[in-house]
Amino acid sequence: MARAGLTAERLIRAGAELADEVGFDQVTVSALARRFDVKVASLYSHLKNSQELKTGIALLALAELADRAADALAGRAGRDALTALADVYRDYAREHPGRYDAARLRLDPQTAAASAGVQQAQMTRALLRGYDLPEPDQTHAVRLLGSVFHGYVSLELAGGFSHSAPDSQESWTRILDALDALLRNWPAAPPPAP
Amino acid sequence: MARAGLTAERLIRAGAELADEVGFDQVTVSALARRFDVKVASLYSHLKNSQELKTGIALLALAELADRAADALAGRAGRDALTALADVYRDYAREHPGRYDAARLRLDPQTAAASAGVQQAQMTRALLRGYDLPEPDQTHAVRLLGSVFHGYVSLELAGGFSHSAPDSQESWTRILDALDALLRNWPAAPPPAP
DNA sequence: TAATTTGCCTAAAGGCTTTAGGCAAACGCA
DNA sequence: TGCGTTTGCCTAAAGCCTTTAGGCAAATTA
Numbered sequence: 001m002a003r004a005g006l007t008a009e010r011l012i013r014a015g016a017e018l019a020d021e022v023g024f025d026q027v028t029v030s031a032l033a034r035r036f037d038v039k040v041a042s043l044y045s046h047l048k049n050s051q052e053l054k055t056g057i058a059l060l061a062l063a064e065l066a067d068r069a070a071d072a073l074a075g076r077a078g079r080d081a082l083t084a085l086a087d088v089y090r091d092y093a094r095e096h097p098g099r100y101d102a103a104r105l106r107l108d109p110q111t112a113a114a115s116a117g118v119q120q121a122q123m124t125r126a127l128l129r130g131y132d133l134p135e136p137d138q139t140h141a142v143r144l145l146g147s148v149f150h151g152y153v154s155l156e157l158a159g160g161f162s163h164s165a166p167d168s169q170e171s172w173t174r175i176l177d178a179l180d181a182l183l184r185n186w187p188a189a190p191p192p193a194p
Numbered sequence: 195m196a197r198a199g200l201t202a203e204r205l206i207r208a209g210a211e212l213a214d215e216v217g218f219d220q221v222t223v224s225a226l227a228r229r230f231d232v233k234v235a236s237l238y239s240h241l242k243n244s245q246e247l248k249t250g251i252a253l254l255a256l257a258e259l260a261d262r263a264a265d266a267l268a269g270r271a272g273r274d275a276l277t278a279l280a281d282v283y284r285d286y287a288r289e290h291p292g293r294y295d296a297a298r299l300r301l302d303p304q305t306a307a308a309s310a311g312v313q314q315a316q317m318t319r320a321l322l323r324g325y326d327l328p329e330p331d332q333t334h335a336v337r338l339l340g341s342v343f344h345g346y347v348s349l350e351l352a353g354g355f356s357h358s359a360p361d362s363q364e365s366w367t368r369i370l371d372a373l374d375a376l377l378r379n380w381p382a383a384p385p386p387a388p
Numbered sequence: 389t390a391a392t393t394t395g396c397c398t399a400a401a402g403g404c405t406t407t408a409g410g411c412a413a414a415c416g417c418a
Numbered sequence: 419t420g421c422g423t424t425t426g427c428c429t430a431a432a433g434c435c436t437t438t439a440g441g442c443a444a445a446t447t448a
Contacts, residue, residue: 003394003395003396003444003445004395004396005395006395006396028434028435028436029435029436029437030434030435030436031435038396038397039396039397039398040435040436040437041396041397041398041399041436041437041438041439042395042396042397044436044437044438045394045395045396046395049436049437050435050436050437104348104352106352106353109353109357112353136359136360136364137368139358139359139360139365140360140364140365140368140369140372143346143349143355143365143369144342144346144365144369144372146345146349146354147341147342147345147346147349147369148338148341148342148345149345150345150348150349151340151341151342151343151344151345151346151348152337152338152341152345154298154344154345154348155337155340155341155344158298158300159300159303159306160340161337163303164333165330165333166330166333166334170330170334171333171334171337171338174331174334174383175334175337175338175341177381177383177384178334178335178338178376178380178381181376181379181381182372182375182376185375185379186372187371187372187375189368189371190371197413197414197425197426197427198426198427199426200426200427222403222404222405223404223405223406224403224404224405225404232427232428233427233428233429234404234405234406235405235406235407235408235427235428235429235430236426236427236428237427238405238406238407239425239426239427240426243405243406244404244405244406
C-alpha cells in the first residue's frame with residue numbers, strides 16, 4: 001500500500017491543529033492516526049510515546065509565540081511595546097486555544113530551559129529597558145508582566161470575564177494603561193524594618 | 195462482605211487528597227477505587243461519571259479557597275487585606291497543588307455561576323473598597339488582581355521562578371507593594387480620541 | 389536489479405470508563 | 419423478631435487509549 005509520508009514534524013503540526021479544534025486534552029495518538037487514516041501503531045515509529053507528541057506541540061506553541069513576540073517588539077518601545085507584546089499573547093490564545101493550553105504544559109526543567117520560553121522572558125526584559133528599572137526590580141517586573149499576561153488570558157479563555165460588563169477588551173486596555181503607569185512609577189523597595 | 199461506606203462526599207474528598215499527592219490529571223475513578231479497596235464499578239453508584247468526580251473536586255477547592263479568603267479578609271483593609279488575600283491563593287496552591295489545579299478546571303457556565311468562585315470575586319471587590327475606585331475601574335481592578343494572583347501562582351507552581359534570583363518570595367512581596375501603589379494611584383481613563 | 393533500510397501493518401496485552409444485571413447486607417416496619 | 423424493600427458492592431463485558439513485538443512491502447542504495 002502507498003505510504004502516508006509521516007514524520008514527527010508533520011505529526012506534531014497536525015497535533016497542534018487538532019488541539020485547536022478539539023482541545024489540547026483531547027489530543028491522542030489514536031485521534032491523530034485517524035486523521036492520517038493510518039493505524040495507531042504506525043505513529044510509534046515517529047513518536048516515542050504520547051508524551052512526546054504533547055511536548056512537541058508545547059514546544060511548537062512556545063516557538064510560535066516567541067516569533068510573534070519578536071515581530072511585535074521590533075521598532076516599538078514603552079507603552080506601545082507593552083501593548084504589542086500583551087496582544088501577542090492574547091491574540092495567540094484566541095486564535096489557537098489548543099496550542100496556548102499546550103504552551104502551559106509542565107515541561108521537565110531540561111526541556112523547558114531549551115525551549116523558546118526562555119526567549120520570551122528575554123523579550124519581556126527587553127521591553128522593560130524602555131522603563132529604566134534597576135535590578136532586581138526589573139526581574140520583579142518581568143514576573144509581574146508574565147503573571148498578568150498569562151493570568152488574564154487564561155481567565156478570559158476559561159470564560160471568566162464573558163457575560164459581564166464592562167467587556168473584556170475594555171478591561172484589557174485599562175489594565176495595560178495601569179501597568180504602563182505602574183512601570184513608569186515603580187515604587188522603591190521599602191526600607192528594611194529596624 | 196462488609197460494605198465500604200462510600201458516599202459521593204467521601205469520594206470527592208478522597209479524590210482531592212489523591213490530586214494533591216499524584217496530580218489532578220492522575221485522578222481517575224480507577225485509582226480512587228483502588229484507594230478504597232473496592233471494585234471500580236462500585237463507584238458508579240455514587241458518581242455519574244469521571245467528569246462528576248473532577249467537577250466535585252474543583253468545587254470543593256473553590257469552596258475551601260473562598261472560606262480561607264473570607265477568614266483572611268476579616269478585620270483587614272488596604273495593603274494588609276491585599277497581602278492577606280494574595281497569600282491565601284499562594285499558600286493554598288502550595289499546600290494543595292492538586293486541588294489548586296482542579297480549581298482551574300473549565301466548568302460549564304451554570305456550574306461556575308453556582309460555585310464559590312463567585313464569592314471570591316465579591317471578596318476581591320470588597321477588598322477594593324478600601325481603595326475607593328469608581329466603577330467601572332473597580333471591575334478592571336478586580337480582573338487585574340485575579341489575573342496576577344492566578345498567573346503568578348500558576349507560573350510559580352510550574353517552576354517558572356525557581357532556580358533564578360531573586361527568590362520568588364521577594365518578587366511576590368514587591369509585586370504586592372507595586373499593586374498596592376497602583377491601586378492607590380489608579381490612572382484615570384484616557385480621554386477618547388477626537 | 390539485488391540488497392538493505394524504512395514505513396506501515398497485524399496482533400496482543402494492559403489500563404481506564406461505563407453500563408447491565410446479580411446477590412447480600414442494611415434498613416424499616418409490623 | 420422476622421420479612422420485604424432498598425441499597426451497595428460485585429462480576430461481566432464492551433469500547434477506547436497506549437504501547438510493544440514482529441512481519442511484509444515499498445523506497446532507497448549500490
